[in-house]
Amino acid sequence: MVCLRCDGLMRREVFIDFAGSDGSFEGWRCLVCGEIVDPEIYRHRLMQSSLRDRQAEVFSRKTATKSRDLVRLSA
Numbered sequence: 001m002v003c004l005r006c007d008g009l010m011r012r013e014v015f016i017d018f019a020g021s022d023g024s025f026e027g028w029r030c031l032v033c034g035e036i037v038d039p040e041i042y043r044h045r046l047m048q049s050s051l052r053d054r055q056a057e058v059f060s061r062k063t064a065t066k067s068r069d070l071v072r073l074s075a
């Protein structure tokens with residue numbers, strides 16, 4: 001697994017959650033930056049990043065369409 005923050009290698013570990021009712025949880029720790037994520041956080045971040053990618057793609061398509069229109073009007 002790759003860290004979404006720094007693209008570093010992540011290792012699966014068991015963490016103790018003193019504040020939670022479960023007591024412990026499995027997650028990943030980045031060996032480069034120390035980021036800790038559990039499966040739920042990771043799934044949420046993946047959805048957010050894929051949504052951002054789709055929004056950027058739509059925005060770039062709209063921008064490209066507009067620039068083509070500008071070229072046609074000025075020609």
Ligand SMILES: [Zn+2]
Nearest residue numbers: 003006030033
């Ligand atoms: Zn990292």
